[in-house]
Amino acid sequence: MKTSSALLSLLFVAAAPLANAADGKLVIEAGKIVTLTGEVIENGKIVIEDGRITAIGVDVDAPWDAEHIDASGLVAYPGFVEAITSGGMDRPNENIDVAPFLDVRDSIDPVNVTFENFLRSGVTTINVQQGAACVIGARGHVVKPKGRTVEEMTVKPRAGIVLSATPKRGKSRATQAQALRGTFDELERYLNEMVTAARAGDDYAKREAMYQGREPDEESAKGRDFECSAWSVDGMKLIPRWEIDEKQAPLVSLVEGKIPAYIYCGAAMDVRVAIEVAESNGFLHKTVLVVSGDCDRAVEWIAERGVPVILTGSLTRSEIDEETDEEEEIFIPKVYADADVRFALQSSNSTTQSLAYQAARCVAHGMSREDAFRAISITPAEIIGVAKRVGSLSVGMDGNVVLYSGDPFSVEGVVQHVIIEGEAVYDRATDSRVRHLEQGEAPDNTQPMDPEADPEDEAGDGEDGDEG
């Protein structure tokens, strides 16, 4: 690094408030830039204006008034993407079986330590979704670990809905499957009833909507044809969309293929139910399977339908050959890779809690570094529908840059700085929690115990009357 580290940290202190300004301009001069989509750029610049990358390369003009980050000793990567998590939520699950009228944005806690952990491991985009203990969950929210309110953190609101093919606690697989199917049967019945009522001149739905305080906008005041590819409701044009009940409206978006569906599958047998429900309700093309356990046994099924997967749980699985009684260890990502199923990794699936380490393990099992990087950047960005903004470094993308010293896949690789939308939001030099983790030092704002202090001094001899 050209400047001294003291100067650099000064720079970061200065950069943080500046970047809040609308005219924030930042130039990162990196020793190497790994864009993940193009060539690796040696000694290049990344120019970020108004939160977006405006130029990237060796010979690029930087605005004269831009802040500079000298990262000549570091390597720039696009911020990694967490494909799905329930981290950062107050509580990840809702008691109600079918709760698409809820939104996880109301549960996201911006100061939750999870977001700091994500920054520390180079993750800049996070798909927060309800946990798997549901039939149909709340609507999800894609965020960046930056900002003090959910609004500031938002990358994409109302970002999909979670469904679970794995039984919620207390349910059998049969009841879970029936509950899933039944929800869509009920939706169909509800919509048909609305049409019947509308034809009869009944304005109950409208009065109910007004009673609930909903207000139409130009678009929702109109009725339009039903766009589900699997089943139809005649006369939907008669129904102004704003009149549809809050519980059913998100499901209408789902079956019309307007939002992604994340379907949890904890075992291979759940995959069949997930695909059947998605197929028979016309949203298979918007479906992502969130798989764990032995779901890879259903890989041919998944591959045939072209559904992408997010791998949660352990990356390995043991299987016993019934003939030889030999136990074989299966490396799960390889099974999907070999079947050409698009997959994203997820950070909480081992003791490491690090996306880059998950990817490193894929390299150990023979996957190329490019493919491993893809599984924690471009693929999850595509899966959650934000690939035009994040996951790689090119002009027009969000200015989300992670500056590493060393190789992200190596235990010696370390995230030094994180820049989100052109704002320096993480500096390892000022990260007191990382010092706690690495060296045992107590984090800032906590009271360290003085090891030399004599407990007698404070405790007295235990007899009454010492206090005086």
Add this chain to the structure above:
Amino acid sequence: MISTLSLLTLSLFAPLSSGDRLVVFAENVYTAPGNLVEDGTVTIEDGKIISVKGGTSPSGADMVAHTVTAGLVDMSFRYSTNQNTVEQSDEITANARISEMLDLHARGWERALKQGITTVAAFPYDRNVVGGMGAVLKTGGEETLEARLVKDAAFLRGAMGSLPSSGNRPSGARPGNFYARRPTTRMGVEWAWRKAFYDAWQEEHGGEAARPGRAELLAALAGKTPVFVQAWTTQDIRTTVFLAEEMAAEGMGSMRIVIDAGAEAWREIGLLTRSGAAVCLPPFSSDGRTTDGAFMSWDVAAKLNEAGVPLALSAHAGFGSGNTLAEQAAYARRGGLSFDAALAAVTSVPATLLGVSDRVGTLSKGLDADLVLWNGKPFELTTRPVGVVLNGASSTEQK
């Protein structure tokens, strides 16, 4: 230089050139920590290493790999995580032997072997204060004690802290069930340790009739067999060291202490250096939190090594643990431990602490032919064991 992977895949499944001879080639052969032999060939006969030569070529080798190290040693192999392997009729069962309670057909052995662990120390589950005598075993081969035992009664094993008393409660007015017993606190656990040693000492010197376990306790007091004490937290580490120092001050002997699962050893570097105790670390955790409320910093291994404290790493590999020992070495490196020290901490140091360095832990002439074959430089997450040789036999050929 060569396409090692393809060669390796082929050779792993190819029959060996002759019945009891095996030739292994690797670009990098670490015969011992700090000792790298480039383009090395390890020649094995009758399960023993007969030579390691550098500057060789892979032609004629039965197995080829990027890197070869000695088989890994996990000295805190959690053979069992239930109470079936600890005799609870008494808190002190020093004469109980784990070797008499082992199920060699259990899957955990082979899982350990596949991740490169060829030698382990097994011991009774930590539900007693002093659980009994641990044993050193190979993780593969024929499922008999004769075939697998490297050293029986290799160390006395027990625990400090809250775990040995967990579940116990005072009997109170009514003699309740089995758990209405002592000890019920940390201090009770230490009291049980102290009493055991004093009783054994007094029986010996007072000419009293010996109770079972006296010989084992006296051997431990005299430093003839090492004492492995599980102590996760600072206070338990201190208690353990102070107990050993108390015994020495009383003239009862000088114990050789190994702190097992010493997660908070980083707080007690000075004490550990003074005491001469060794430390075996438990698996690293991503947030530093471990068992018994102990906080394990990422640099604990580096700190201990720098201070000269004999250091072993453990995955607590075995039954129910998803950790691998190679990963633990990688995490120790993340915290600043050098490659050579990491290699030592999973091979030669535990072999020495267990008293079996004449059999395992390094690759030298006459030692057991236990090797791990790696697809890159070990102790990175991008590298893994791709083959294991145990007693001269490729583990892929064993049942």
